[in-house]
Amino acid sequence: MEPRIKNTGSLVSHGNVPGRKAMLEILEAGLQAADPYHNARKLIHLRGDKLTVGCREFEPAGDPHSGNAVYDLSQIENIYVFGAGKGIQRVAKALEDVLGERIAGGHVIDKKGHPSILQRIGVTFGGHPIPDEDCVSGCERILEMTRGLTRNDLVFTCVSNGVSSTLTMPVPGVSLEDVRKTTHIMQIEHGAPTRDVNSVRNHLDMMKGGRISRYIYPAPAVHIIARDPVIYDELMHQNYWLHTLPDCTTFQLAVENIKKWDAWKEVPSAVREFLARGDPKYETVKAEEFEKMPSRIFGIMPGYKYTAKFPAAMKKARELGFKPVLLTDELWGVEARHAGICLAAICQTIERIGKPFPPPCALFTSGEVVVTVGSERGIGGRNQELALAAAAGIAGSSRIVIASVDTDGTDGPGTQFFTGSGGIPHCLAGGIVDGETVTEAMKAGLNINEAIKRHNTSPILWKLGSGIEATPNISLVDFTVGLVTGLNR
Numbered sequence: 001m002e003p004r005i006k007n008t009g010s011l012v013s014h015g016n017v018p019g020r021k022a023m024l025e026i027l028e029a030g031l032q033a034a035d036p037y038h039n040a041r042k043l044i045h046l047r048g049d050k051l052t053v054g055c056r057e058f059e060p061a062g063d064p065h066s067g068n069a070v071y072d073l074s075q076i077e078n079i080y081v082f083g084a085g086k087g088i089q090r091v092a093k094a095l096e097d098v099l100g101e102r103i104a105g106g107h108v109i110d111k112k113g114h115p116s117i118l119q120r121i122g123v124t125f126g127g128h129p130i131p132d133e134d135c136v137s138g139c140e141r142i143l144e145m146t147r148g149l150t151r152n153d154l155v156f157t158c159v160s161n162g163v164s165s166t167l168t169m170p171v172p173g174v175s176l177e178d179v180r181k182t183t184h185i186m187q188i189e190h191g192a193p194t195r196d197v198n199s200v201r202n203h204l205d206m207m208k209g210g211r212i213s214r215y216i217y218p219a220p221a222v223h224i225i226a227r228d229p230v231i232y233d234e235l236m237h238q239n240y241w242l243h244t245l246p247d248c249t250t251f252q253l254a255v256e257n258i259k260k261w262d263a264w265k266e267v268p269s270a271v272r273e274f275l276a277r278g279d280p281k282y283e284t285v286k287a288e289e290f291e292k293m294p295s296r297i298f299g300i301m302p303g304y305k306y307t308a309k310f311p312a313a314m315k316k317a318r319e320l321g322f323k324p325v326l327l328t329d330e331l332w333g334v335e336a337r338h339a340g341i342c343l344a345a346i347c348q349t350i351e352r353i354g355k356p357f358p359p360p361c362a363l364f365t366s367g368e369v370v371v372t373v374g375s376e377r378g379i380g381g382r383n384q385e386l387a388l389a390a391a392a393g394i395a396g397s398s399r400i401v402i403a404s405v406d407t408d409g410t411d412g413p414g415t416q417f418f419t420g421s422g423g424i425p426h427c428l429a430g431g432i433v434d435g436e437t438v439t440e441a442m443k444a445g446l447n448i449n450e451a452i453k454r455h456n457t458s459p460i461l462w463k464l465g466s467g468i469e470a471t472p473n474i475s476l477v478d479f480t481v482g483l484v485t486g487l488n489r
Contacts, residue, residue, distance in 0.1 A: 004031040004409065005429075007469045014465055016434035019401035022320050023432060023483055026362060027403055027468070030313035031429075034407040034476045036087075036160070036226045039300040040094030043224070049074040051099075053222050058298040060232040069222065069296050073102060077152040081106030081121050082142050082212065083224075084167035084243075085160030086128060086408045087114065087474035091226055091300070092121050095156055105145060108158070109138035109166040113410060113427055114472040129187060130180050131168035139169035139207050146215035151294075153219040157212070157244040160226035161408065161475035164198055164241055169206040171274065171282055178268040179204055185266050186258065191372030193333050196257040198240045199249035202284050203275060209247035209284025213293055220294040226474045229299030236287035245297065246290040251278035301476065309407060309476050310364060317362035322483060324362050331367030331478075336382040337389035337452055339369045339480075340402070344393025347400045347482045359399070363482040371455055378456025381412030383478055384467065387431035388448055388457050390482075397435035399485040405430030405468055408475035412458065429470035431461045440464055 005011075005028055012020045045052045054068030073079075079102055081095050092108050096118060107122040112134070116123050124138030149155065159167075170179050182200060186192040202209040213221065223244045239245050254275050258264050264272065274282075314324035327346075331339060343363070350359055357363070369382045383404035394400040405411060410427040441448050441464060451460040461467035 001032060002471070003028060004470045004473070005468060006471060010465045011432060011468065015436040015440065016398065016401055019399070019434055019483055019485060020432060022322070023401045023403050023481060025320065026313050026316050026481055027405060027479070029316035030309040030479050031405065031407060031409070031470060033309040033312045034473050035090060036300050036474055037090045037094050040091045040224065041098060043298055043300055044095065044098050046098055053296065053298070055298065057302055058229055058300050060229040060235055060297055060299065062232040063297065064232070065296055071154060075152070076154050077150070078104035079154045079156070080104060080145060080149075081108070081156045081158070082145070082216075083108040083158035084138070084163045085226065085474070086111045086162030086166075086410065087472050088158055088160045088226065089114065089117050089123060090473055091158040091160070091224055093117055095158075096120050107138060107141045107145060109135060111162055111166060111410060111472070126166040126168070128162050128165040130183055131165045131176065132180075133176065135166050135168040136170070136176055139167060142212070143169070143207070143215060149216060149219040151218050151220070155216045155219050155221045156224060157216070157221060158224040158226065159242055159244055161477070163243055164194065164201060164208065167207050167212070167243055168201075171204055171206055174204050174270050174274050178270050182267045182271050185263050186261055188373045189375065190261045190263055191335075191370045192257070192261045193370065195240055196261065199254045199257050200275070202240065202247050202249050203251055203254045203282065204271065208243040209249070210243065210245055210290055211285060213244055213290060213295070214285060217293050221296075223295055223297045225297070225299045226301055227299055228302045229297070232297070235297060236290065246287045247284035249284065251275055251283070301474075309479060310366070313364065313479070313481070314362070322360045322362040323357065324364060325357050327363050327365045329366040331365050331369060334369050336369040336371050336385040339365075340386040340389030340404075341393055343386075343402060343480065343482050344390040344400075347394060347402065347484050348397070350484045351397060351399050359484040359486045361484055363484075365480045366477055368477050373455050376455045378451070378454045379412065379459060380455050380457035381406065381428065381430070383411040383430035383480070384428060384457040384461055385452060385455065386480060387433050387466075388461060389452055391433040391437040391448060394433070394435050395438040399435075401432065401434045401483045402481070403430065403432035403468070404478060404480040405470065406475060407473070407477065407479050409470035409472040428458050428461065428467040430468045431457070432466050432468060437464065437466060
């Protein structure tokens with residue numbers, strides 16, 4: 001299996017070399033688990049003209065349509081594949097490899113910077129986390145292919161984290177630039193979480209909030225989500241980001257959330273006017289409408305926040321002599337720098353007095369921290385900022401190593417903010433620091449505090465040989481590890 005971490009050599013060429021080597025083995029084990037390809041292959045089986053789609057562990061709990069879905073392909077005129085999200089090509093690739101020439105066509109939208117790996121299904125690379133013109137172009141291609149679908153066709157959809165940006169097609173009267181500004185103001189400048197941002201962008205879009213399923217109807221659809229299957233009722237009534245499924249948000253909630261983050265006067269007037277009007281014609285798909293559509297739902301990454309990546313990483317930690325400890329898999333909405341400072345303090349306490357866990361140990365956290373950028377335009381990402389903020393807290397330690405990565409391999413704004421200076425890859429996956437990082441930065445004339453203040457963490461991590469470069473895949477959210485090898489004597 002090809003390693004996901006691409007620059008291991010430079011990462012272990014300095015600092016706490018034994019600790020860094022152990023850390024990278026643990027990270028690699030976890031990153032390898034963030035691949036939906038094999039589970040997608042497990043979901044679909046083709047024998048002659050008989051296509052069977054089903055796997056009990058991938059079904060939402062309480063799904064009224066439980067059991068295998070069986071399709072006679074001699075009665076199916078066309079098979080199409082549509083999708084969007086970071087690394088979503090890995091799911092589409094599995095469908096290509098099983099169905100081959102039986103796929104009449106399709107289109108998916110992946111994040112810019114990812115390689116193209118599909119042959120029969122078209123690919124557009126769009127901006128994330130701020131959508132761009134290519135996102136709209138990809139949606140237009142999908143919309144065009146949905147025209148004329150009938151009950152005799154079969155459609156597979158696939159979505160993953162990042163779909164809320166990559167699947168973007170603004171409603172009439174609201175421009176792409178209006179959507180871009182609104183997203184940037186709420187998510188980047190004010191630090192609003194995806195849940196609050198999505199109530200807004202779901203109602204500014206012609207594809208999100210289940211609308212894509214309206215276009216697919218009346219063709220039967222198999223909706224593949226690159227996350228855990230959860231509970232059927234939750235998918236019907238509490239979903240806000242899996243855009244092939246019904247949406248629980250409303251125009252009123254969108255307005256309330258913009259005001260909640262003190263952004264009402266800052267977002268474009270066209271956005272305020274459209275949301276305040278709340279035209280029912282542009283309301284998102286709700287459960288009652290969706291359940292009339294012939295479809296099945298499968299979540300192919302059971303336990304995507306926990307079981308998909310932690311068992312492999314924890315097993316590797318145990319093999320290397322570290323006791324694995326899960327601190328939390330619910331680290332959501334916390335400022336990245338604060339999370340880094342806190343993890344560093346816990347590791348310091350363990351190093352100093354052996355509590356609350358005896359060393360050697362490996363501390364694991366997951367979720368999605370945030371970076372409230374304000375007006376700064378630095379190049380970075382939440383995992384990079386977490387790691388760099390932790391560096392000061394462990395300065396001088398010979399036994400602590402901390403690393404944080406986004407499991408999709410691309411942590412940060414991506415190519416739309418990237419100028420190509422300094423030889424930095426389009427987007428780092430995260431960062432790794434140890435007790436020598438602060439000293440290395442000082443010797444190189446680099447100011448860690450200023451980099452964090454300006455949210456410009458990629459350049460400094462890359463110059464220090466501590467920026468992690470990885471191959472892209474889907475996101476199983478963030479993955480942070482703190483290693484403590486023993487007590488100071």
